[in-house]
Amino acid sequence: MIKSIVIVGAGLAGTTAARALRARGYAGRIHLIGNESQLPYDRPSLSKGVLGGAQEIPPLLMEAAWFESEGIELHLGDPVFAINAKERLVTLHSGLSLDFDRLLFATGMRPRKLSIPGGNLEGVFSLRNFADCAALRQAFTVAKSLVIIGGGLIGCEVATSARKAGLEVTILECADELLTRVLGRQIGAWCREQLEAMGVRIELNAHISHLSGERSVRSLVFADGREVEAELVLVSIGGDPEDTLLNAAGVACNQGVVVDACGQTSSPDIYAAGDVAVWPLRHGGRRALETYINSQQQAEAAVAAMLGEYNPVPQVATSWTERL
CATH class of the missing domain: 3.50.50.60 (FAD/NAD(P)-binding domain)
Incomplete structure (x- = not known):
């Protein structure tokens, strides 16, 4: 029994x-x-x-x-x-x-963490629970821009919320399309078009070398040496x-x-x-x-x-x- x-x-x-x-x-x-x-x-x-x-x-x-x-x-x-x-x-x-x-x-x-230098800098967030959400929402009130590493479902949803909150948003995705693992290429392409129409900048095939900054994150550095400034970074890589x-x-x-x-x-x-x-x-x-x-x-x-x-x-x- x-x-x-x-x-x-x-x-x-x-x-x-x-x-x-x-x-x-x-x-x-x-x-x-x-x-x-x-x-x-x-x-x-x-x-x-x-x-x-x-x-x-x-x-x-x-x-x-x-x-x-x-x-x-x-x-x-x-x-x-x-x-x-x-x-x-x-x-x-x-x-x-x-x-x-x-x-x-x-x-x-x-949440999977970044395995590259700089992943522990202040201003780098993940989103799993309410405490994570509250911290990120508070950061939205003082920042003007957000870079999202990972173009999966969470990354795309956060990009939408951040744009509606008035932030400049960039998504960096290492694959050649958004959402390929969870929803497939066709829906990923549709989602990318919708996000770009909202003003989200999206870079595919993006490979990050490290995050730069002394105490807080200042920028993300690509494997090819290019650099993009970042006030806030959301790590959304599964x-x-x-x-x-x-x-x-x-x-x-x-x-x-x-x-x-x-x-x-x-x-x-x-x-x-x-x-x-x-x-x-x-x-x-x-x-x-x-x-x-x-x-x-x-x-x-x-x-x-x-x-x-x-x-x-x-x-x-x-x-x-x-x-x-």
């Missing part, structure tokens, strides 16, 4: 799983663990409405009253220290230990699955947590969903799918399997954004 389920990660996949468990009639304990102290919130809004100032804070995924009424035991701002797969035990940084009959691992990704805890616990990982089409890992009582999970694809192969819709679908499939209903759901990469 399943009496206790621990969900590691209070983002979209983790919160969707908690909701799905109650919707399916599971009445046992649900522990939802999050690194941040805020209630689970809508992360995609960070690069759009929140960064642009239309929203002061990101919308909550579920109101506080829902967690209370559904008996979800929240552990916010208290990250997991270790997972013991054999003993089915999770230890938090506070020292609290939680046992589980099933565990869902939904920790998402960590992320790496946050699989360290399960890897240390002996669960199979390969650029993310390896799961079957129900979300089950190599440890039968542990499942994974969302950006951290390397999920089988409908047309063959497997990879982490960093999209909102896939995170929801995977969480629901994993919950069904945890409760004994095994319906394999190979994934298709599906994404969305807002009109520029």
